[in-house]
Amino acid sequence: MLPGVGSRPRIGAAPPPQGGILARLRGTALVLPGIAWLALFFVVPLGFIFIVSLGQRDALDRVDLSQPSLDNYARAFNPVFLPTFLNSIRYAAITTILSLALGYPIAYWISRYGGSRKALLLILVMLPFWTSYLIRTYSWMIILRDNGVLNSLLQAVGLTREPLILMNTDVSVILGMTYGFLPFAILPLFVSIDRLDANLLAAGRDLYASGRAVFLHVTLPLTMPGVIAAALLTFIPAIGDFVTPDLLGGPQTTTIAKNIQELFLSGRDWPYGAALGFLLMVVTLGGTLVALRTLRREVIGS
């Protein structure tokens, strides 16, 4: 299920596969189904989106591709989408930071102190996935609403008199998103922390480094690939998350994903929605690549 669970491989890349052409061919053959899958279910739909984005909507709201143009992209650069785009970035960024801050200690603890129960603890991390995300999000509503679990508790112990307005705010959206994406952060963090050779930490201590210094100069840099993977796995889906802000959010929490959904459904303007969606993807991808390169240069060195 997870690489590295229960085993502790040494740091460093796996040795290149040995053998002749035949073995290499066999390796390629193994990868083919995956490539075919991605091509069929990722590249082809993406191509469709791009093609649709070049079209126009006809009088019956169908997509008309007879005169392809980039007009929809010009329309998509519309200041009306800027606040919602910034909202999406803000939620994704805060969610990522919180997921890393909460996830790292958990992953560290499971890896270092989990002992024989590591697998069980990891299953617990993944346990929420056994229930539909929608059900879990609706549960947050029950917890956060004015007469919900949390407010009742606060009032019962006398901390508040009037209910705090938690639902339909930034707080509920960020809480819901962080809750939803936390496992995506913990798993890659765990893998990278678990692969860390304990002897390196011991060596650091032998050289009179404090616990904090060992963490900052040994543990953190060596687990940085895991941190980056966790950040990507959280940030990218979070930027496109539509369900959580829609269900837990309020008037001020509209995201760009919601705008895109509205263009497709309420607006029935598929080409326009496709252009905005494609643009969002390019911006996210471009931003991520730049951030990755900068991070790799600064953190990992090389």
Add this chain to the structure above:
Amino acid sequence: MSKRYDGSSIDLEKALTRYLVERRISRRDLLERIARVGSAAALAPVIAACTSTSAPSAAATPGASAAPQATTGASATLTPTIGPVQPVPEAELFIYNWTDYLADEVIESFEAKYGTKVTQSFFSNTEEAYAKLGDDGGGYDLSFPTSVDIPSFIERGAIVKLDRSLIPNIVNLGVEWADPGYDPGNAYSIPYMWWTTGVGYDTVKIPEELTSSKALWDPRWAQHISMLDEFQEVFGLTLIQLGYSANTPLLNELDEALALLKEQKPLVRVYSTDTIATMTSGDVWIGHIWGADRFAIQETNPDVAYYIPEEGGVKGSDTVAVFSGAPHPIAAQLFVNHLLDAQNSAANTNLIYYMGPNAAAREFIDPAILEDPTINPDQKIVDALEELLNLDAALRDEYLKRWQELRA
């Protein structure tokens, strides 16, 4: 994919579809159902199944002849023929419908009468349904499009002209429904049910009698006001309050409505179509809701009252139409006829609390429904209600642009 579920999961699937997405009808609490079915873990596969319920596998030939022909194939000969001159209904019928929009007994009596097996699939919003129905029905025989969308379906050749000889019960329609603007003479569609959009409020939290839609702008209920997450509904209510048409093509009137909505926004707790969830959460005291949703709301919170704003309100109606690619056109049209039967129409109204256009059905409708002015308003009020139209693309863009500006 045509999976079968046992009763409880069909029940649950319906409840979930209804509970999780935009719905207009719901009567029981989801959590209660979950408790009944068992562990929450059991939900995941149900939801997966829910979202993948697709058209029945029967091959629908695109661009099939619009004129329904009696296809008396091998399967049809197996069904008993009723009467000497009756056309032979096919052995199956595929219906694509809102959840809980048809009484079970109506389907059962149809199956018994014609020996046709009825299979229903469900959708939870029209956009999803229309995408799946496409230009020929996507393998379904029959669906329930909103009246304002009928012209577009006709123009695309998606629905067929109905064969009146199969639908004698059409005489049961009230006179005011005989010649609707969206489909003159009901040539392609038959009106099914109609509804209003108005205001619901918690009479305990707001202990006064409200009559105006301006109550949704009252700062005393700040942070406890909800509006529908549907731009035409929200603009419609606001435009009517300003004394304009709910479908105004005049941009200055639209801008005026936008300004009013921007004033309201800081008071609004949430824009949501899931009013059953918001109105029962305790967070929302007063909300812009679909009239029929209040029954579901009242099951959890009996203190919620509903009114049609005194300024006038929005009404809408659904139709039933047969699609051009219908694999079973005879059965489909016989089913339309079956729905127009007075007792069947009343059975549906008694289940879903929507008034139908069926004049003959009135004597079989639960008196409590007939006496409720919010379901069965006086003709004077009905006449003041305005139907939301299918705006042309350019105008819809103007509405949507302002809506997105409001929501940003």
